Amino acid sequence: MPLRIDVITIFPDYFAPLQLSLMGKAQQSGLVTIAIHDLREFTSDRHRSVDDTPYGGGAGMVMTPEPWGQAIDAVVTDQSTLIVPTPAGKLFSQPVAAELAHSTHLIFACGRYEGIDQRVVEYYRPRIDVRELSIGDYVLAGGDVATLAMIEASVRLVPGVLGNPESLVEESHQLPGVEYPSYTKPPTWRGLDVPEVLLSGHHDQIARWRAEQSTIRTTHNRPDLLPGS
Numbered sequence: 001m002p003l004r005i006d007v008i009t010i011f012p013d014y015f016a017p018l019q020l021s022l023m024g025k026a027q028q029s030g031l032v033t034i035a036i037h038d039l040r041e042f043t044s045d046r047h048r049s050v051d052d053t054p055y056g057g058g059a060g061m062v063m064t065p066e067p068w069g070q071a072i073d074a075v076v077t078d079q080s081t082l083i084v085p086t087p088a089g090k091l092f093s094q095p096v097a098a099e100l101a102h103s104t105h106l107i108f109a110c111g112r113y114e115g116i117d118q119r120v121v122e123y124y125r126p127r128i129d130v131r132e133l134s135i136g137d138y139v140l141a142g143g144d145v146a147t148l149a150m151i152e153a154s155v156r157l158v159p160g161v162l163g164n165p166e167s168l169v170e171e172s173h174q175l176p177g178v179e180y181p182s183y184t185k186p187p188t189w190r191g192l193d194v195p196e197v198l199l200s201g202h203h204d205q206i207a208r209w210r211a212e213q214s215t216i217r218t219t220h221n222r223p224d225l226l227p228g229s
């Protein structure tokens with residue numbers, strides 16, 4: 001069953017990169033189908049407006065619910081998962097990407113301005129799986145870049161998309177933490193040598209060295225990922 005993805009956005013051009021490289025091949029292979037929808041096609045006023053001033057005051061504008069209701073209704077089924085990228089969401093992660101990779105239908109609602117009228121989430125929550133997801137603790141101008149990141153992270157985990165599942169195996173069995181440093185030819189570059197152990201052919205020593213390097217890097221860069229933290 002191919003994974004179907006519908007993206008609703010006011011900037012469809014943001015998603016041109018999905019036609020390239022791995023994402024493009026995934027679509028050609030029939031494993032994934034991705035459709036981009038312009039939210040403004042679902043407006044009914046002459047100005048095709050999608051936002052208005054916030055109730056309760058405050059800076060900025062909020063996206064009105066009706067165009068979203070029309071756009072989501074046009075693609076939603078009872079198998080859909082609605083994903084709203086937002087700084088207020090639960091943190092997206094590799095396990096979440098793996099879950100999404102095994103979904104049937106994902107709808108990404110890319111908000112702009114200060115966000116989307118909360119009643120859109122409230123309306124669909126009792127009907128389908130709705131997930132407000134954050135890709136990190138910073139504020140983007142819209143959910144489009146977050147959607148690209150989540151699609152790329154998820155689609156690469158769809159069985160058959162990655163040529164060499166080998167790299168996925170290592171990724172999934174890897175110690176929790178960051179990956180070890182990688183090297184390739186030439187053996188010396190600008191006076192810098194590749195660590196001897198990697199040229200030794202001693203696979204158990206190489207595995208030990210890589211685990212050690214991963215722990216050193218995790219301790220330094222991401223202590224929050226260390227086991228037991």
Ligand SMILES: COc1cc(COC(=O)c2cn[nH]c2)cc(-c2cccnc2)c1
Nearest residue numbers: 086087111115134135136139140142143
């Ligand atoms: C749907 O509601 C949104 C969506 C977005 C775009 O997503 C992100 O920024 C994001 C997603 N993961 N990490 C960051 C931005 C806001 C927003 C909030 C406050 C002030 N300005 C804008 C609200």
